[in-house]
Amino acid sequence: MTPVRRSLLQGGAALGALMVAPTWLHAQTTTSSSSSAPAERRFAPQVGAWRTFEVTTRVDLADPVGASRIWLPVPSVNTDWQRSLESSYRSNGKSQMGSDGVEGARMLFTEFADGVKPFVEITSRVQTRNRSTEWNAPAVAAFARADAATQHFYTRSTKLLPTSGIVRTTALKATQGAKTDAQKARAIYDWVVQNAWREPKVRGCGEGDIKTMLETGNLGGKCADINALFVGLCRSVGLPARDVYGIRLAPSAFGYKELSGNPTSLKGAQHCRAEVYLQAHGWVAMDPADVAKVMRMETPEWIKKTDNPVVAPVNQHLFGGWEGNWMAWNTSHDVQLPGAKEGRLGFLMYPVAETSEGRLDSYAPDSFKYSITSREILA
Numbered sequence: 001m002t003p004v005r006r007s008l009l010q011g012g013a014a015l016g017a018l019m020v021a022p023t024w025l026h027a028q029t030t031t032s033s034s035s036s037a038p039a040e041r042r043f044a045p046q047v048g049a050w051r052t053f054e055v056t057t058r059v060d061l062a063d064p065v066g067a068s069r070i071w072l073p074v075p076s077v078n079t080d081w082q083r084s085l086e087s088s089y090r091s092n093g094k095s096q097m098g099s100d101g102v103e104g105a106r107m108l109f110t111e112f113a114d115g116v117k118p119f120v121e122i123t124s125r126v127q128t129r130n131r132s133t134e135w136n137a138p139a140v141a142a143f144a145r146a147d148a149a150t151q152h153f154y155t156r157s158t159k160l161l162p163t164s165g166i167v168r169t170t171a172l173k174a175t176q177g178a179k180t181d182a183q184k185a186r187a188i189y190d191w192v193v194q195n196a197w198r199e200p201k202v203r204g205c206g207e208g209d210i211k212t213m214l215e216t217g218n219l220g221g222k223c224a225d226i227n228a229l230f231v232g233l234c235r236s237v238g239l240p241a242r243d244v245y246g247i248r249l250a251p252s253a254f255g256y257k258e259l260s261g262n263p264t265s266l267k268g269a270q271h272c273r274a275e276v277y278l279q280a281h282g283w284v285a286m287d288p289a290d291v292a293k294v295m296r297m298e299t300p301e302w303i304k305k306t307d308n309p310v311v312a313p314v315n316q317h318l319f320g321g322w323e324g325n326w327m328a329w330n331t332s333h334d335v336q337l338p339g340a341k342e343g344r345l346g347f348l349m350y351p352v353a354e355t356s357e358g359r360l361d362s363y364a365p366d367s368f369k370y371s372i373t374s375r376e377i378l379a
Contacts, residue, residue, distance in 0.1 A: 040309035043254045045130035045323045050083070052377040053128065053249050055266075055327060058121040059351050059370040066356025067114045071098075071337050073329040073348050074106040075126050077244070079283070080144065082328055083127040091120035098338040105330035105348055109338050114356075125377070126327050128249075131285040133320035135182075144282025146240065151277055154240035158333040160207070160346045161232040166214045168236040181239055185276045185284070188233045189319050192288040193306060195219050196226045198296035204363035205270055208243070208346055224347065226289035227274040240277035241286075245349040246328040247271060249374040253323065256314070258297045259290060261325065266372040267365040270349045273322060275331075287318040327374075 057072050074097070075084035089095055093112040099105060112118040146154075157163040174191035178184040199220030206221040208228035213219050219229070227243055234241035248261030248269040261269040274286040294314045295303045306315045335345040337352060342359045345352065350362035351370045360368050 043313040044317050045321045046132050047130055050127045050129045054123055054125050054375045056123040057372045061118045064355040068112045068118050068355045070110045070120050071352040072108045072122050075124050076104055076106040076330045077328040081129055081131045085125040087124040089122040093118055100332050100335045103332040105332035128324040128327055130324040131322045133281055133284050138280045146277055151240040154242050155235045160209050162211050163236040167232050170214055171233040171236045181278050189288050192230045193291050198292040205272055223272040223289040226292055227272050230274050230288050234276050242275050242331045244273045244328045244331050245347050246326055248326050250325040258293050263374045284320055285322040290318055291315045
């Protein structure tokens with residue numbers, strides 16, 4: 001079958017866990033006996049110029065059994081910090097654009113007949129920029145505002161984000177004494193940073209099953225776990241919040257290797273962030289998971305205090321800010337893939353494929369055979 005190419009334009013807006021921090025958080029930061037404490041690092045994203053990237057995802061299925069299907073996430077977010085522009089694709093199957101039909105998560109859906117050795121490739125152009133909240137000034141950007149129905153929608157419960165039971169009990173304890181929505185968000189952010197931790201053994205970005213995390217007291221995980229914990233706790237006390245699923249595209253301008261992406265190979269660069277809606281500021285950037293990642297992964301030693309000079313600026317500025325070396329795919333939970341034989345996904349941040357034998361493992365890009373690259377377009 002002759003490969004076909006299509007172009008499209010993006011056009012939419014798109015109490016197992018104790019309240020006391022684990023004992024390791026109260027320990028002194030471990031440093032090598034042969035070196036002094038690390039010098040303070042700089043991390044302070046400020047709103048500035050837009051950056052333009054082309055992001056290419058390609059999937060090849062070497063030996064599928066029977067007919068097969070592939071879904072690739074497409075940038076679906078248009079805000080004051082991201083512009084999702086045009087995309088083009090090619091494949092030897094039958095491709096069409098699809099949506100989750102709920103939150104506007106867009107995807108390229110391709111079907112392949114039995115006997116075809118499938119491939120599909122999509123290139124999307126996006127513009128991104130840093131985010132930083134001016135806490136002493138109210139939001140003025142139209143993108144930052146949300147009507148009452150939208151705010152209510154982002155307080156709902158989902159399969160992986162229940163808002164009752166242990167989730168609400170934990171959030172109420174974490175926010176005790178907080179009066180304003182900003183104070184509650186700060187209390188939850190601090191609680192998550194103090195109690196959750198990066199667990200490198202977790203596959204992919206994690207699953208985001210926050211009820212199980214809280215019931216077992218095992219708050220170790222990755223971004224889709226830790227930021228989901230923040231989002232679920234916020235929702236349970238009436239703060240609109242959402243996960244934002246995306247991927248790192250380029251190195252950090254601040255020299256943090258764990259906050260960087262390698263443009264030539266973005267396998268494993270997927271990263272979930274979070275937002276909370278505050279009445280005076282609109283949608284505000286949050287990322288307690290990256291604080292945990294820097295604490296655990298940035299240096300050879302596991303840093304266990306947030307006032308450590310490597311961690312402190314990240315902890316400060318990821319409450320209200322992001323670096324724009326990252327692109328969002330969508331904000332969708334409980335995703336129904338059009339044409340899928342298997343059930344819903346908790347989120348759509350990875351390529352997904354099915355054959356007659358079932359759904360393939362999206363967390364295994366080498367055996368699944370997919371690649372993601374990015375290229376910055378300089379003026």
